Amino acid sequence: MGMPVAHATASGMCGMRAAGDLVARMQITRGMRIREAKAYVAERLGVSPFDLSDPLAMEDVRRDHHLGRVTTFEMSYPSESSAMESKFRIADLLDLPINCVERFARHAGVARAATAADLRG
Amino acid sequence: MENSYPTRDGDGSLVRMTRSQLRSELEDGTQAAAARAKVPPLTTDELDHLLDIWASPARFSSVDIGDEVVLTYDGSGSKTVGTRTQDLLIYEQMMGADSVELANVDYSFKAVKTILPHEAQNMKDAQLVLTAPVMYGAMPNLGLYSQPDGPVPNWSELLPLTKIDEARAAQEEAIEHAVKDMVAVADAMWEAGADGIDFDTAGAAGDGDFLATLQAVEKIRAAHPDMGIEVGMAGEFVLGVHAQLEYDGVRLAGLWPREQMELVRRAGATIFGPAVNVNTRKSGAWNIARALTLVKPCMHVAEIPVHMNVGMGVGGVPMSSHLPLDAVSRASRACVDILRLDGL
Numbered sequence: 088m089g090m091p092v093a094h095a096t097a098s099g100m101c102g103m104r105a106a107g108d109l110v111a112r113m114q115i116t117r118g119m120r121i122r123e124a125k126a127y128v129a130e131r132l133g134v135s136p137f138d139l140s141d142p143l144a145m146e147d148v149r150r151d152h153h154l155g156r157v158t159t160f161e162m163s164y165p166s167e168s169s170a171m172e173s174k175f176r177i178a179d180l181l182d183l184p185i186n187c188v189e190r191f192a193r194h195a196g197v198a199r200a201a202t203a204a205d206l207r208g
Numbered sequence: 209m210e211n212s213y214p215t216r217d218g219d220g221s222l223v224r225m226t227r228s229q230l231r232s233e234l235e236d237g238t239q240a241a242a243a244r245a246k247v248p249p250l251t252t253d254e255l256d257h258l259l260d261i262w263a264s265p266a267r268f269s270s271v272d273i274g275d276e277v278v279l280t281y282d283g284s285g286s287k288t289v290g291t292r293t294q295d296l297l298i299y300e301q302m303m304g305a306d307s308v309e310l311a312n313v314d315y316s317f318k319a320v321k322t323i324l325p326h327e328a329q330n331m332k333d334a335q336l337v338l339t340a341p342v343m344y345g346a347m348p349n350l351g352l353y354s355q356p357d358g359p360v361p362n363w364s365e366l367l368p369l370t371k372i373d374e375a376r377a378a379q380e381e382a383i384e385h386a387v388k389d390m391v392a393v394a395d396a397m398w399e400a401g402a403d404g405i406d407f408d409t410a411g412a413a414g415d416g417d418f419l420a421t422l423q424a425v426e427k428i429r430a431a432h433p434d435m436g437i438e439v440g441m442a443g444e445f446v447l448g449v450h451a452q453l454e455y456d457g458v459r460l461a462g463l464w465p466r467e468q469m470e471l472v473r474r475a476g477a478t479i480f481g482p483a484v485n486v487n488t489r490k491s492g493a494w495n496i497a498r499a500l501t502l503v504k505p506c507m508h509v510a511e512i513p514v515h516m517n518v519g520m521g522v523g524g525v526p527m528s529s530h531l532p533l534d535a536v537s538r539a540s541r542a543c544v545d546i547l548r549l550d551g552l
Contacts, residue, residue, distance in 0.1 A: 089531040090519055090531050090536055094518065094536065097269065098277055098543075099276060099304055100277065101276070102304045103301070103339055107306030107340075108306055108307065110306065111280070111551075114278055114479060115403055115438070116341075116403065116404070118479070120511075120512070121277055157302075170338055173339050186401050186434065186435070187335035187336075
């Protein structure tokens with residue numbers, strides 16, 4: 088635990104507490120360097136790159152965009168998006184194909200384009 | 209009398225050094241790397257900043273607000289509290305992980321191939337409950353393909369007998385087996401919904417190990433254009449165990465991080481992870497200066513994210529299984545501050 092906790096606290100983007108998972112997706116899937124990836128995600132979210140590591144700022148953004156939030160205490164936000172549902176939103180918001188989302192939609196018999204449009208509505 | 213500060217040796221031992229001693233260690237470390245790899249040493253300003261980080265009694269050190277970077281992992285949990293999926297959730301929900309990595313405790317592609325349906329099912333199940341990107345990781349581990357563990361003659365036994373041609377032929381055959389296994393695992397993980405695959409400790413068995421990884425990456429990229437591919441290295445220098453292997457016209461033996469990165473990019477990876485091993489007989493300050501000096505040339509020319517390996521025994525972090533926060537946080541901050549890395 089000493090290593091992952093130390094890194095996350097010393098230099099990490101805080102993952103889902105902020106927008107670290109979103110920036111990570113642009114690096115993993117698109118090979119974007121950090122400055123480019125942060126700028127891309129920030130533009131898509133309508134915030135500044137500086138905000139992306141701020142848990143308070145991103146809490147509201149994630150809630151408003153249905154991007155999934157870390158659970159607090161025993162509350163799991165039962166009326167909000169589940170992990171997979173959040174990833175549909177993330178794919179749509181970032182204009183990024185997410186493998187498991189594409190497969191989930193295919194297996195469920197839901198056309199991906201229609202799914203994205205429905206979510207926006 | 210000059211004040212001394214608590215600091216770590218390369219094996220994690222807590223020792224005390226004065227500011228002058230730390231400065232000397234940093235300078236020796238960067239000069240050692242510069243001389244060995246024929247790269248520029250760290251600048252005076254960079255050494256000054258490192259000294260400020262190290263000559264401090266603070267228990268913890270961190271980057272400035274706004275300078276945070278993305279974290280990827282070589283495994284994130286191994287049934288620590290229950291199932292591996294529960295471990296991944298803990299990393300995501302409680303430890304601020306930007307991504308997570310599903311992995312088998314054996315952590316070798318050859319071993320994973322034998323239980324691939326189980327691993328793929330675990331990936332599919334994990335994707336249903338995790339929001340952060342989920343990678344699958346393992347090591348190329350070319351040595352497992354040699355006898356008695358694998359099918360080909362053992363080159364480590366042939367080389368001392370000066371059976372050079374036979375040793376090379378054995379490695380070339382092992383490469384073919386390894387590439388097939390790595391591609392098979394990647395295909396299955398992609399079918400199960402993985403966001404990407406991580407080749408960890410590439411080059412651990414030398415140039416053949418690295419070539420197998422590059423060939424696998426090339427095939428995976430051709431088959432899955434949107435799959436994330438991370439290649440993390442085993443060390444700072446590719447050992448020439450075969451010594452004649454090339455990828456894309458470049459001889460692999462003797463490559464340092466910058467040249468490793470270029471080939472990893474050409475093969476089709478989206479993230480490169482340089483690794484610099486720790487000398488446990490030297491101080492932490494010496495090791496971080498050496499590590500940063502060896503990786504710095506990557507940063508000027510990188511076209512893909514660079515996630516330096518900064519863990520047990522690499523990247524200036526002491527070689528210990530129970531790592532102290534002071535040592536890890538200093539190395540973490542130093543790598544980001546000095547190198548402007550894309551991640552760790």
